[in-house]
Amino acid sequence: MDEKTLIAKRVALELKDGFLVNLGIGLPTMVAAHLPKDMNVFFQSENGLIGMSALPEQGFALGDLTDAGGAFIGALPGACAFDSATSFGLIRGGHLDVTVLGGLQVDQSGQLANWMVPGKMVPGMGGAMDLVSGAKQVIVAMQHTAKGKSKIVSKCTLPLTSVRRVDLIVTDLAVLQPSDEGLILKETAPGVSIDQVKAATDCELIIPSNVPEMQITA
């Protein structure tokens, strides 16, 4: 199993029946494919839809039914459409159960930077700041390291997305939970040792006496 699939499968375990969920572009989008078949989760597309689904088949693309990346999507029975103020009212008003986003850096205090690299990448924050500030639960899904450098750091050096502490970090090596005392190592990826996680992390971790392995099915 590749690293991204592992992360997506682990994040999927956090979703519950009836949840309203927003998935970011890229890796987070993969989470939808790994839910149990009988689980009823509502996916919100922040451009104004609850009940998005994959395009049913080629040829059914409709220019007025797109996701936040502008790609053609489908809508499930029971879907509903609304304007951008309502969409972000759902996000900012505490109605969104979970947002899953990618990350550039997460620090020891649980703060996330994921929207710009000064001098290199200035795409704009889109909905990321609203999602992190407003969702009931914020899950960061990302690779533990990039180009040999840890993305888990003692203090974010990149501009913050929000000062709000995220709730869970799922990487290809571990599951980390931010707390008042710091980042708690909750789980390790299959075949990954605690020492390997520590070596790949640029800050202190709180290691409980029992750190189970992620329960991922093949």
Added chain:
Amino acid sequence: MSKLRTLEEAVAATPEGAVLMIGGFMGAGTPHRLMDELVRQGKKGLTVIANDTARPNVGIGILIDAKLVAKLVTSHIGTNPETQRQMIAGETQVELVPQGTLAERIRSGGFGLGGVLTPTGVGTTVDEGKQTIEIDGKTFLVEKPLKADFALINAKRADYYGNVDYALTARNFNPLMAMSAETVVVEAADIVPVGVIPPDVVVTPNVLVDYLIATENRHG
């Protein structure tokens, strides 16, 4: 008096340097014929308030390609390298606004509010130079309302009076912008007799709409 205008007339009414709100999200729900005509008439020095600039040659991206935009208030330019190039080169001034805040700033402009208070952006680069207010122990940013000279709207249907409804995710910022501009121009896929759109289904009330763009003859 009929609100119906030709495409050419409606765009001719937009002066160079005007402040435009333009509906759409990555091109979905953008009034594409109005975009084409703005380029054809070469309306320069525009201030554009819009969620994004889509991609080069797509949606609002064609205004960027034609270098018509002097100032842009938007949430995301990551999909349009030409917008980023113009921003870095100093050709286009870009104000990046969190998407939810952008929606609420546009809404507050049209709803007569003095702005909005939001926790989004507190403690980030977004709060630079802005007032913060503490309410019940929570910190909020004061975000000011946005208004425009013209709102360019894409709709599913408009009736002869200018009652409007929208299609799926093409709705996005359109109904908010229709509240917040002096002159509202609606490009609808269909223009239908009064009564065809049931009152319960109307999203943008006719009193807000100034011009309707005649539909192209799609059967010819």
